[in-house]
Structures are given as C-alpha cells and as structure tokens.
Amino acid sequence: MKYNQLSLASPRSAHSLMLQMMGTKPGQILDVGCSTGLMAGRLTERGNSVVGIEMDPDRARLAERFCRRVINADVSSGNVFEQLGEAFDVIIFGDVLEHLLNPEDVLRRCKVCLKPGGFVIASIPNIANYRVRIGLLMGRFRYEDEGLLDRTHVRFFTQATALEMVSAAGFRVVERRFSAYRLPRVLLEALPGLFAVQFVLKATPSGIDDCAA
Numbered sequence: 001m002k003y004n005q006l007s008l009a010s011p012r013s014a015h016s017l018m019l020q021m022m023g024t025k026p027g028q029i030l031d032v033g034c035s036t037g038l039m040a041g042r043l044t045e046r047g048n049s050v051v052g053i054e055m056d057p058d059r060a061r062l063a064e065r066f067c068r069r070v071i072n073a074d075v076s077s078g079n080v081f082e083q084l085g086e087a088f089d090v091i092i093f094g095d096v097l098e099h100l101l102n103p104e105d106v107l108r109r110c111k112v113c114l115k116p117g118g119f120v121i122a123s124i125p126n127i128a129n130y131r132v133r134i135g136l137l138m139g140r141f142r143y144e145d146e147g148l149l150d151r152t153h154v155r156f157f158t159q160a161t162a163l164e165m166v167s168a169a170g171f172r173v174v175e176r177r178f179s180a181y182r183l184p185r186v187l188l189e190a191l192p193g194l195f196a197v198q199f200v201l202k203a204t205p206s207g208i209d210d211c212a213a
Helices: 004-007 016-022 038-045 057-062 102-112 130-137 159-168 185-190
Strands: 026-031 051-052 069-072 088-094 114-125 170-180 196-204
Touching: 016 038, 016 088, 016 114, 016 170, 016 196, 026 038, 026 102, 038 051, 051 057, 051 185, 057 069, 088 102, 102 114, 114 170, 159 170, 159 196
Parallel strands: 026 051, 026 088, 051 069, 088 114
Antiparallel strands: 114 196, 170 196
C-alpha cells in the first residue's frame, strides 16, 4: 500500500476512512500489503497488535518497526494465509486488490485466518471517476506513477464490479464509504460512482463461497 502521511492525515482520504471503520476496540489486525508500516504504526498506537504481509523485502524490513511480525511474501501465490498460524479480528487490504491478477481468490483464501465475527476492510480505486471519464472522452488513457491510473494496477473496478468481486469471494458488504478530495459531500453521496476516488468497503463472510469452482 502506498500510504503517506498526507493520506493518513486527511479525514476524507480512503486510508483515514479505513481507520474510522475499524472502530476503537483494540484487536488483532492483519495488514495485507503493509508497505513501510505507516498504517500499522497508527493501528499500533491505538493498542492493536498488527501483523503485516509485504512482498517488497526493503519495505517489509521498514515495517518491522511498527508490526509485531512482518511476513515477506506474495499473497497471490502459495499458502500465506494458511501458514500464518493465527487468526485476526480485522484483515485490511488498502490499495492492494487492484494490483492482483485474481483478487477474488486472495479474498476467499484470507477467510481461513479470520476470527468468527471478524471482518475485512478494503479500499479500491474507482476507474469510473469523472476525471478518467473526461480523459477517455478526449481520447486520453495514460498510465501514471500513482493514483487511479497507477501503472502497476492490473485490475480496474467500478462500484458495481467492486461489489461483485467481494460477493464472489464469499463476503457480504455491511458498510461502504467513499473518498474524494475537495468535493462537496452532497455530490459524493449522491453520485459516488461518478465522483468517488476510492470505495472503502467493510465486509463479513457470507458463509457461501459462490465461486468455489
């Protein structure tokens, strides 16, 4: 996750919304794609016990300052979740799922280490944001170093397809919020599919693995 101090400081950023949706009760947190551990640091300050998973070895080493334990691994391959050997109250995927070829499979497999009553929180970029739409109308679709058109994104989601992905992985969305900067809240709430920069979803296991095949 490409956390930075600005995104964690803004109350309307996806990262701040994720923190708000976790509540205030301390628990066992799994931060998937923890990067250098900025989010983990905030969670630890709140009394949580945080385990991180990070594919980049240099970032994983930096994250060790804030996490009880960091696993240097790629969640897309192997049995990372099965091998953790512990269960969590919350699993977070902050700006992670869009980087995976098969995010549904990763979401489905993470349930093995989720405690009863636990939940997942994910932030997912909105490819249907009005800025991207205007660019397409003008014939522009140019990858960038970060943001909605981050060149490392391999999957793109609208609000509808993000909800479908979560459902296909065997989860039920129980809360959703929308992030956007410098935009009146009334517009964001009325037309999130157009104005949201990211969707922040809180989901619990539905008890049905719809795409087990």
